[in-house]
Amino acid sequence: xxxxxxxxxxxxxxxxxxxxxxxxxxxxxxxxxxxxxxxxxxxxxxxxxxxxxxxxxxxxxxxxxxxxxxxxxxxxxxxxxxxxxxxxxxxxxxxxxxxxxxxxxxxxxxxxxxxxxxxxxxxxxxxxxxxxxxxxxxxxxxxxxxxxxxxxxxxxxxxxxxxxxxxxxxxxxxxxxxxxxxxxxxxxxxxxxxxxxxxxxxxxxxxxxxxxxxxxxxxxxxxxxxxxxxxxxxxxxxxxxxxxxxxxxxxxxxxxxxxxxxxxxxxxxxxxxxxxxxxxxxxxxxxxxxxxxxxxxxxxxxxxxxxxxxxxxxxxxxxxxxxxxxxxxxxxxxxxxxxxxxxxxxxxxxxxxxxxxxxxxxxxxxxxxxxxxxxxxxxxxxxxxxxxxxxxxxxxxxxxxxxxxxxxxxxxxxxxxxxxxxxxxxxxx
Amino acid sequence: xxxxxxxxxxxxxxxxxxxxxxxxxxxxxxxxxxxxxxxxxxxxxxxxxxxxxxxxxxxxxxxxxxxxxxxxxxxxxxxxxxxxxxxxxxxxxxxxxxxxxxxxxxxxxxxxxxxxxxxxxxxxxxxxxxxxxxxxxxxxxxxxxxxxxxxxxxxxxxxxxxxxxxxxxxxxxxxxxxxxxxxxxxxxxxxxxxxxxxxxxxxxxxxxxxxxxxxxxxxxxxxxx
Ligand SMILES: Nc1ncnc2c1ncn2[C@@H]1O[C@H](COP(=O)(O)OP(=O)(O)OP(=O)(O)O)[C@@H](O)[C@H]1O
Ligand SMILES: [Mg+2]
Numbered sequence: 001x002x003x004x005x006x007x008x009x010x011x012x013x014x015x016x017x018x019x020x021x022x023x024x025x026x027x028x029x030x031x032x033x034x035x036x037x038x039x040x041x042x043x044x045x046x047x048x049x050x051x052x053x054x055x056x057x058x059x060x061x062x063x064x065x066x067x068x069x070x071x072x073x074x075x076x077x078x079x080x081x082x083x084x085x086x087x088x089x090x091x092x093x094x095x096x097x098x099x100x101x102x103x104x105x106x107x108x109x110x111x112x113x114x115x116x117x118x119x120x121x122x123x124x125x126x127x128x129x130x131x132x133x134x135x136x137x138x139x140x141x142x143x144x145x146x147x148x149x150x151x152x153x154x155x156x157x158x159x160x161x162x163x164x165x166x167x168x169x170x171x172x173x174x175x176x177x178x179x180x181x182x183x184x185x186x187x188x189x190x191x192x193x194x195x196x197x198x199x200x201x202x203x204x205x206x207x208x209x210x211x212x213x214x215x216x217x218x219x220x221x222x223x224x225x226x227x228x229x230x231x232x233x234x235x236x237x238x239x240x241x242x243x244x245x246x247x248x249x250x251x252x253x254x255x256x257x258x259x260x261x262x263x264x265x266x267x268x269x270x271x272x273x274x275x276x277x278x279x280x281x282x283x284x285x286x287x288x289x290x291x292x293x294x295x296x297x298x299x300x301x302x303x304x305x306x307x308x309x310x311x312x313x314x315x316x317x318x319x320x321x322x323x324x325x326x327x328x329x330x331x332x333x334x335x336x337x338x339x340x341x342x343x344x345x346x347x348x349x350x351x352x353x354x355x356x357x358x359x360x361x362x363x364x365x366x367x368x369x370x371x372x373x374x375x376x377x378x379x380x381x382x383x384x385x386x387x388x389x390x391x392x393x394x395x396x397x398x399x400x401x402x403x404x405x406x407x408x409x410x411x412x413x414x415x416x417x418x419x420x421x422x423x424x425x426x427x428x429x
Numbered sequence: 430x431x432x433x434x435x436x437x438x439x440x441x442x443x444x445x446x447x448x449x450x451x452x453x454x455x456x457x458x459x460x461x462x463x464x465x466x467x468x469x470x471x472x473x474x475x476x477x478x479x480x481x482x483x484x485x486x487x488x489x490x491x492x493x494x495x496x497x498x499x500x501x502x503x504x505x506x507x508x509x510x511x512x513x514x515x516x517x518x519x520x521x522x523x524x525x526x527x528x529x530x531x532x533x534x535x536x537x538x539x540x541x542x543x544x545x546x547x548x549x550x551x552x553x554x555x556x557x558x559x560x561x562x563x564x565x566x567x568x569x570x571x572x573x574x575x576x577x578x579x580x581x582x583x584x585x586x587x588x589x590x591x592x593x594x595x596x597x598x599x600x601x602x603x604x605x606x607x608x609x610x611x612x613x614x615x616x617x618x619x620x621x622x623x624x625x626x627x628x629x630x631x632x633x634x635x636x637x638x639x640x641x642x643x644x645x646x647x648x649x650x651x652x653x654x
Contacts, residue, residue: 427590
């Protein structure tokens with residue numbers, strides 16, 4: 001019976017199988033990409049050099065409790081004298097750049113007026129001679145690669161020869177006070193004031209546009225914080241996190257000794273953070289979440305989009321199946337009427353039609369699954385330049401979806417079939 | 430008690446009374462022919478007797494059960510167990526062979542049994558055509574497959590609506606001979622026909638007109654032809 005239906009109705013059956021295959025392939029592709037994409041993006045982010053921020057212990061608590069921007073205001077500071085220790089940790093060679101920061105409120109006055117601003121002291125292209133004999137030029141010039149110097153040039157600590165101390169002014173301040181590069185401005189705090197030479201105007205696209213950056217010692221002097229730092233930023237090459245790293249990041253104490261050794265001797269962002277904390281007194285080093293978070297938001301939206309595509313493709317398949325199965329039942333109404341007339345119950349006839357559709361659907365689903373996996377690979381290659389891993393648990397999800405879609409798609413045909421009265425189709429009126 | 434009793438049944442489609450207050454009794458083993466002009470309600474009556482339809486009014490008592498009170502499921506069971514249907518258009522499943530068409534009826538009744546199905550085909554003289562598809566059979570042969578299918582589950586009543594409507598005379602005679610054989614074996618036969626020759630071989634003949642019984646005659650020559 002069923003076999004006969006396939007040989008006779010093969011065109012319609014192929015159409016049904018194709019419809020299911022199409023829906024399944026899209027669903028498979030989307031689900032596979034969706035499952036794999038978060039891993040991929042995270043991996044890419046981390047290998048591109050996670051940035052680490054180091055703040056004083058109490059500031060870190062305050063920061064996370066009250067989201068205060070300047071953790072330094074509560075009186076906890078890092079020691080400048082310990083900065084060099086960063087290059088002595090186990091993973092010292094993975095530390096590419098780092099820069100200290102200290103900030104204070106200040107009033108800036110230029111020819112055209114005054115303004116309350118944040119004055120940040122830092123390194124620009126600081127020359128370091130390390131205890132190991134190594135030398136290193138580091139500072140915000142390498143850490144703020146996205147700054148756009150709209151006027152003047154990057155401040156160079158090493159080549160600047162003027163009498164006034166140099167600084168760089170954020171575009172926001174430059175606009176309101178119409179400051180240009182080469183101007184002299186005056187900044188004053190409760191602890192004194194200083195004439196600064198504007199080496200360059202930068203545009204950063206964030207809050208730094210309303211800040212002035214000067215050298216570390218200048219700002220330390222102006223805020224009476226000699227030898228103190230409010231934070232350190234570190235750029236390190238890291239190994240993508242795995243389960244061990246995630247476990248360790250939560251609590252290094254939970255590791256076995258062997259695990260601890262592996263973790264400690266691998267350049268996970270968490271182990272580098274841990275090692276930095278070991279050499280900087282009362283500090284908290286943590287990976288910068290900013291990038292990851294915004295990527296996370298994009299990921300979520302991408303997920304949503306993929307879920308929508310999946311749902312739409314499945315609804316599409318269901319509608320297609322509805323059409324095809326209904327047409328097939330209509331075409332066979334006299335056969336179905338006959339079966340009912342000779343004693344086939346509604347359940348038996350429905351089961352017959354459903355079995356046919358299900359077998360067809362399963363064939364379609366298997367084809368669709370592999371096609372979809374192929375799609376996923378294409379997406380993986382074009383978007384991420386790497387292959388998408390086959391996620392086994394996509395299979396049961398897809399199977400459940402296919403069954404649901406095929407059943408839903410067959411429902412109208414089944415209802416029609418139940419209403420079909422043998423008397424109406426058999427005596428050809 | 431009669432095998433089949435129709436008590437004042439009517440079938441009403443909107444304004445039209447396809448059957449109008451019909452009462453009829455059919456005894457076990459009887460051979461009844463139903464005749465009448467087109468549109469007189471013959472098929473409507475057959476559908477009701479065949480448990481494929483219910484009357485608008487009246488009672489149909491088949492083997493002691495009132496079919497008007499049965500559910501769809503109950504009607505399906507009665508059809509399956511008690512009734513064999515023969516159609517003018519044969520209604521064979523066109524992708525199944527002759528023997529498979531017979532076995533379909535076995536399948537929904539009990540268990541497909543190819544040997545029994547082949548015997549049924551042998552009774553109608555079609556054993557050598559058992560593996561042919563309906564499209565490879567002549568009209569007469571298809572009708573005989575249809576008859577074999579109707580008989581396979583040993584029904585109490587065989588209902589035939591224009592069984593010879595699509596057949597030539599030679600095939601008509603074959604079908605009539607099969608009916609005679611069935612009658613001899615004690616099967617109750619109700620045959621709707623336009624064809625006087627088919628009507629005249631029956632034991633009794635009723636003529637419908639506009640949904641009413643116009644004539645109800647016993648065939649005095651029954652058995653002589
Ligand atoms: N489902 C229906 N809806 C409306 N009218 C119907 C329906 N079935 C039958 N009729 C009408 O009932 C009347 C009797 O129909 P029926 O099919 O019983 O006639 P018949 O005697 O079998 O005719 P024929 O010899 O042409 O087969 C006809 O007028 C027909 O149009
Ligand atoms: Mg008719």
